[in-house]
Amino acid sequence: MQVSDSSSRILAGLLEARTGQQLTMSRRWRIETALAALLRQRGIPSLDELITILVMGREPSLATEVVEALLNNETYFFRDRSPFDLLSKAVLPKLAQLRQGQKRLRIWSAGCSTGQEAYSLAMLFAEDPLKWAGWTIDIIGSDVSESAVRRARDGTYTQFEVQRGLGITQMIRWFEECEGGWRAIEPLRRLVRFQVQNLLEPPPHPGQFDIVLCRNVLLYLNAERRGLVFDRIAGAMSPDGWLMLGAGETVIGQTKRFEADPQSRGLYRPVGEGEGIRLRA
Numbered sequence: 001m002q003v004s005d006s007s008s009r010i011l012a013g014l015l016e017a018r019t020g021q022q023l024t025m026s027r028r029w030r031i032e033t034a035l036a037a038l039l040r041q042r043g044i045p046s047l048d049e050l051i052t053i054l055v056m057g058r059e060p061s062l063a064t065e066v067v068e069a070l071l072n073n074e075t076y077f078f079r080d081r082s083p084f085d086l087l088s089k090a091v092l093p094k095l096a097q098l099r100q101g102q103k104r105l106r107i108w109s110a111g112c113s114t115g116q117e118a119y120s121l122a123m124l125f126a127e128d129p130l131k132w133a134g135w136t137i138d139i140i141g142s143d144v145s146e147s148a149v150r151r152a153r154d155g156t157y158t159q160f161e162v163q164r165g166l167g168i169t170q171m172i173r174w175f176e177e178c179e180g181g182w183r184a185i186e187p188l189r190r191l192v193r194f195q196v197q198n199l200l201e202p203p204p205h206p207g208q209f210d211i212v213l214c215r216n217v218l219l220y221l222n223a224e225r226r227g228l229v230f231d232r233i234a235g236a237m238s239p240d241g242w243l244m245l246g247a248g249e250t251v252i253g254q255t256k257r258f259e260a261d262p263q264s265r266g267l268y269r270p271v272g273e274g275e276g277i278r279l280r281a
């Protein structure tokens with residue numbers, strides 16, 4: 001299957017319009033592989049035919065399926081490991097003190113893909129039950145991809161997926177074997193809720209999240225949209241909360257709404273409205 005320049009431009013344009021994700025020229029090789037299964041399932045003989053159907057608007061759900069197939073959903077449990085150590089050693093003990101009165105924490109995994117990041121967070125709490133006894137822990141995972149969110153809600157992973165990032169003890173403790181692989185057990189699933197949400201649109205529960213993870217999501221957004229998403233995330237956070245980005249990502253030079261946490265590399269703190277004005281002065 002050959003992808004002509006005009007076809008790849010149309011498909012990349014559709015992806016960017018719906019999600020902000022740019023398929024730069026060097027990443028357009030993905031189109032062919034990403035769409036092969038969809039074309040097969042739908043019995044569509046070529047990309048040109050696919051584009052004709054999309055342009056004619058004959059099957060509105062097809063555009064959504066194309067976008068979802070083009071999104072990069074790569075994820076695994078405890079991805080990059082050290083951010084989770086940082087959360088459990090540096091951030092959660094501070095939040096445990098700060099929120100001692102309310103005994104409630106809200107955490108948002110923004111761009112959660114198929115849910116591994118949100119379940120990894122849930123394991124941090126579930127593995128320390130004495131410390132968190134009596135607390136309400138809300139972990140929300142959201143993604144623009146409906147199919148990823150469906151999978152995340154179901155919490156079932158193949159043998160390969162469940163082994164990526166989890167040791168055998170964690171796997172057996174938090175997952176049970178089922179048809180099709182391993183399913184997160186109910187006490188773990190109970191800690192996590194998932195919803196479809198586009199980060200370019202207003203976030204869920206403004207002003208409430210104590211921790212936001214938005215990892216490996218913003219790399220391929222243009223500067224303007226990235227700034228918009230940082231604004232949205234800042235608006236959804238508690239002023240004394242923490243933001244965590246992916247390993248190769250930073251807020252520096254991207255937004256004035258966050259600054260690096262001097263005590264924990266890789267973590268960012270919201271800059272209050274007043275402080276922002278003071279900094280710019």
Ligand SMILES: C[S@@+](CC[C@H](N)C(=O)[O-])C[C@H]1O[C@@H](n2cnc3c(N)ncnc32)[C@H](O)[C@@H]1O
Nearest residue numbers: 019071074075111113143144145198199215216
């Ligand atoms: C590479 S995965 C990262 C998953 C997880 N955060 C991690 O680091 O392992 C990126 C996810 O961001 C989602 N995404 C991309 N653009 C988005 C948008 N505009 N709004 C919400 N989610 C988006 C994709 O669907 C994908 O599931």
